[in-house]
Amino acid sequence: MNDDRELADLLGRAPPASPDPVFRFDVFARVTERARRREAVSRALNQVAVYAAVGLAFPVARAAGLDWPAAQPVLLAGGAVAAAAAVALVTILGPRSLLHRWLALLRGAF
């Protein structure tokens, strides 16, 4: 009973040396889950940074002495470019890509 091996077995027996595919599968599931969580955190941080930058832009511009009539043309041009970029991104990369759906519709039509 005083043998180390016996003590170890009483404390908790190691699983057989033969590979356990279920364990391997669970490890991979955890790897995927951790990667997904990391991406979600990074996405959330990016969003916070973008919104904070947008929120800061106005008071900073004001503090720099840029009033609305002077900034209007620049802001309008910037807004148009941002809207076009957003539409392009949604069209190409969106969750249900508009471009993809339009192509499918066109293929169906012809």
Add this chain to the structure above:
Amino acid sequence: MDPGEETRLIGRARAGDMRAYGQLVDAHQSAVRGFLRRLVGNHADADDLAQEAFARTWEVLGRFDGSSSLRTFICGVGFQYWRRSRRAALRRRAREDAYAELADAESAPPARAAARLALRRAMDALPDDQRAALALCLGQEFTHAEAAEALGLPLGTVKSHVARGRARLQAALGVAEKAS
């Protein structure tokens, strides 16, 4: 697994080859799970920790410099996870362990079950480092030097932890045998 093959698989896994990492998981899971089972006492919690340790190792494989074996490295990661999760586990164990120990004890012959419970209590009373050193070395799967690497302790400390811990477990076992 021979060291050359392991080095080759680690190189492939570092490049993102999950199949190679799967082979490394297969090769080392028994030793890592055995260590954590002895350390934690509850098989389900130990396997959870082992899976987390393997998943974390996949992320930090680039930091593995090859100065120790991968098995030792993963055990070190598992040990750090165990330490971090211990506070939360202590709260949870108050609820769950009584039932788990009872379930484990029911499946073993009475004398053996009493010995297991006495050993587990003695093990739980040991300091973290001593407990981990014992869990690594008692099963004779790890040398003292490997345990020292995994736990980040001097070799002499590990040897003394194992000798003192073994004495305390044997004392606990003597009490249990007299009680049964």
